[in-house]
Amino acid sequence: MTLAAGPGTRRIDKARAGRPRGETTTAYAFLTPTLALLGVFVFVPLGAALLLSLQRTNGFGDGVYVGMQNYTRLLSDPLFWRATANTALFTIIVTPLSMALGLGIAVLLNSVLPLRSVFRSIVIVPMAVSGVATALIGVLVFDENTGILDKLTRSLGLPEVAWQSGGAAAFASVVLVTLWWRTGFNMLIYLAGLQGIGPELYEAAHMDGANAWQRFRHVTVPMLGPSSFFLVIINVIYSFQVFDIVFVLTGGGPQNATSVLVTYAYDNGFVVRDQGYASAIGIFLLVVSMVFTAVRWRASRTRDLVG
Template structure:
């Protein structure tokens, strides 16, 4: 009889124990979940409703439907900002990936002080981007900057750098690479160390040189990581704001005004919050499509990473 009672009690005790564990888990995760939802999901939904209104943040908003989105398509300033963002992305993403692979291969060697070198590469990434931008304004200053001083010693004419409409965006890309190449380096370094040594040894024993091993063994093994790095760096380039804010403020002559900085000007300088929210949602859609496009292309090439 006691055995029957114990057998009946076990199915009843199991759900209770499971509920107790679930409640304990939610007790720990619940507050953080509420904070994340409150600081991300709710503002995103609210911004969508703002994007369908004409609102300056003070007076009551006037509903305009999809009028803000229709105006965006014909906005010449937004189109110019989109061109600048596209150029920045095209220059930044491949360069950061190539530099990341090259530096990671160099740091994957067994040399003295390798830990120190790896730390030096990663420090610019963890440093504040705003601080990096402020420092860059001194380095590339046409009057007393270190960059022009080096050019003078090499016999090269001094350049305007961040004060030149034709050079400023390229300098921004260079500064961004300085700050972001540490990330791609660490990612590729971890991927290189995960490549099975047997594959490299087998290719070497078959007579493959270093270049063939790199091309036919290393690069295919790094393909999933490359997809991840491309997605991550694309989002980073499209959403770049802090460097531009601390260096050029979109100048000179709006030559470095990207979409994110243009949204900042719309929302917080001209107080066109509805129009700025519409531009932000348009940027979200473009970023999502770019990300999905990269993932779709990588899967067609046989790289499963997401």
């Protein structure tokens, strides 16, 4: 026997049908401020940069539409490829080294280490200052005439290093200052991941006969998979966008030895006043960052694991 639906049943069905709509409205209400900020400060400037990259400009008056000329110009620009190679080399060096240093310090701080709070504060201190301030500290250390390091080498009778006039030495100074600045952030992320690993996993591995290195290799590293996934993307994107430290420390010199994509875009946009070409460089950098993030996301098998 089939019972007919009464008025009470119809009211319940209407309430159930209306609930998802109300939840959707509430969700959009919470998202609206964030979407508005993203639209004003991200999507609108990004669209303007894309339109500008299709124009030839000189800093005065309206630009002239030239289509894809700025992008084809990239292919034959040796300075662009030099900046691209420097950016890639900087990323390849800084990302693994800063992550390895951060992980090593995090493991020490997670163990029974004397004066852990003091040591942790020393490592975190660079995070409290801006990249410009960090670069100014780097100038005090690596300046060829008045730098602390130069004075120290002279007092010890060691050969002087051309930290600013030598290409390889200038690039090394940028890398060293960046490592000092970025290691603390990586250490904090890894330390949070280490504190989320249950001690029973190490106890079980120890009972199975695993030594300290084997416990680190087969327990710590896999369980830090989500932290490593996050840090690889963040550090690579930062390395692609590095500007302040290079601009203050070396200015891209000597002879473009430390020029990276963002400093090259800055030179074109604000020195040469070719904003269209600078925008094309920025769009290229955005596409490379998005492609890397997408590839890294699809390739990672540990991004959703809880470490």
